[in-house]
Amino acid sequence: MQKSTPxxxxxxxxxxYLERILELINTKGYARVVDIAESLSISQASxxxxxxxxxxxxxxxxxxxxxxxxxxxxxxxxxxxxxxxHLLTDFLQLLGLDAxxxxxxxxxxxxxxxxxxxxxxxxxxxxxxxxxxxxxRVRSGAAPARVGRATTAL
Numbered sequence: 001m002q003k004s005t006p007x008x009x010x011x012x013x014x015x016x017y018l019e020r021i022l023e024l025i026n027t028k029g030y031a032r033v034v035d036i037a038e039s040l041s042i043s044q045a046s047x048x049x050x051x052x053x054x055x056x057x058x059x060x061x062x063x064x065x066x067x068x069x070x071x072x073x074x075x076x077x078x079x080x081x082x083x084x085x086h087l088l089t090d091f092l093q094l095l096g097l098d099a100x101x102x103x104x105x106x107x108x109x110x111x112x113x114x115x116x117x118x119x120x121x122x123x124x125x126x127x128x129x130x131x132x133x134x135x136x137r138v139r140s141g142a143a144p145a146r147v148g149r150a151t152t153a154l
Contacts, residue, residue, distance in 0.1 A: 010077060012111040013050070014050075014053075014054065014059070015081045015110075015111055016040070017047075017050055017054065018054070018074060018077055018078035018081060019078055019081045020036060020039055020040055021036060021070060021078065022070065022075065022078035022081075022082060023039075023082070024036065024039065025070070030067050031068055032067045032068070033047045033051060033068075036051070051068060054074065058071055058073055058074075059073055059074030060074045081110070084110050084118055085106060087121060087125065088105075088106045088110055088113070088121065089106050090125055091124070091125045092105060094125060094128050094129070094135060094139075095138065095139060096139045
């Protein structure tokens with residue numbers, strides 16, 4: 001009998017796979033090894049190895065030559081990852097950062113923020129959306145330093 005919870009904490013790679021699998025299921029209605037490999041630009045053999053690991057960890061159920069489905073634990077983890085990704089993207093967009101910077105920063109941050117930090121960012125994002133004047137003050141204070149602007153030593 002398989003466990004419904006993962007045996008070990010999810011790594012960044014595991015989170016990326018689960019996030020992509022959920023995205024494929026939500027857009028196509030299913031996720032196959034070939035689809036995952038294509039969307040992540042990696043080999044099908046690498047995907048098969050990870051899918052077998054995720055199956056062993058109780059995060060999905062995989063049948064060779066068929067497809068896969070997320071378990072309750074896998075879907076919950078994937079939804080949390082997706083939520084974190086969207087929240088960080090939304091927050092950085094509010095700050096007025098460009099799309100390339102946001103994408104780069106979110107990919108670097110999303111696997112390393114604690115639940116407490118996610119909650120704090122969620123609260124701050126909600127406050128900034130409700131208070132446009134505050135958002136404008138934050139944006140003006142977060143603007144990149146201009147060339148030639150005097151800086152003070154810390």
